[in-house]
Amino acid sequence: MIPRHFQITIALLLAAILISGFYIIRLTHKEQAKSLPRMEEKLTAPTISARPEHIQVLVAYDEDRALRWREATVTLPNERNLRAREVLRAVLAEYLQHPSPHPLGKGADIKDVYMINNETVLIDTTAQFADSHPSGILLEEMTICSLIETLTANVPGITKIKFVVDGQERDTLAGHVDLMSFYQSSAVHELAREFQ
């Protein structure tokens, strides 16, 4: 038989636990309600001015192993890094359509473009861009040339370009062409001329 005073103590303790639990839940709700409007304020997207522009994109054609300039209409923001990303995406859009002149794997995309300074950019691609890229010296070189040439033609002042894949450095694009180096736009221009 449990003594009466012990029963009363347990009952009081249980009641105290329930009350404190209820109080904590109420406090949490109160805090969440306070912080929500602040978060919404923080998450407000900055106003980006963008307008459709006609740009030149250098497109790779596997069938005749050539690079040719084509016109594309792209909505381009004014900010240089966003503009660079959209320009590069315009090239990839050519390759991701059906039929494609230079097929790339599903999910190939440009995640972000970082301007290290006015002249140097870091292009961060999705993992699929490299993982599903067809392997071959010529195919990989054509991809790199078309991206860099299109970028430098539409975002003036860029002279050094480096690629990373999903935020990480890679030796090669798909087993052949160098992804470790900082590409100089003038050297790539000479390379691209071999395909035109």
Place this chain on the structure above:
Amino acid sequence: MRWNKFAHPASRTAIVFCALLLFAAGPRRQLPQESQPAPEINQAHSTATPFVMIDPGHGGDDNGAVLSDKLLEKDLTLALARRLKAELQEKGITARLLRDADVTLSLEQRAETANEQHAALYVVLHAGMPGRGIRVYSPANVSPGVAAAGKFLPWDNAQANYLSRSQALATAVAGALARKNLTVSTLSTPLRPLNNINAPAIAVELAIDPADLQDIVGQKFQTAVASGIAAEIAQQRSQWEKQP
């Protein structure tokens, strides 16, 4: 009580310290042994005889391009490399294979081996789509940067002093292959590890058209390619033997 003995903060600190010491000095778990054997790199020491280093592209875990259901780039490059070595040896030229088995070699390891052994020429073999025939590449220095400091060469630009010789060799090899009635083109490329090689370096890529696959894997085609490359290397022997 018994625990009162250790109630003093200094005693407690001492106990914790002893426990940590015992943990650190305790028996270690055996780390699992590396299951993968060390790659069979050509470890021959450098000799005074100038030699051609032949690098069959890819290998081991790195299949390279998948050329058909049954044919991988790494196997085709190794077969062609063995043929090229035999052709060079027939002409009295010493040649070494960077890999003579299906082993994984990093691009750094390939360049390190060629440079450490002082290869007089470096020829890397590849195969890939699209097109038909053979493409002969010379290195493209896409990132000209740091200059050599005394005896030390910047790794990324080790090829810088040999670019014109590599271009001349690529053109000459393409000419020799064209004389064998093969379809040939010459290009430059930022292919790794060409720019890390401290010697004249070229890449030869068999362009694969799926319709011609039977011919490409055949002995006749591969012998024609290997003998064309070997003939030109032999022709230029007096030039590349004068190193550097």
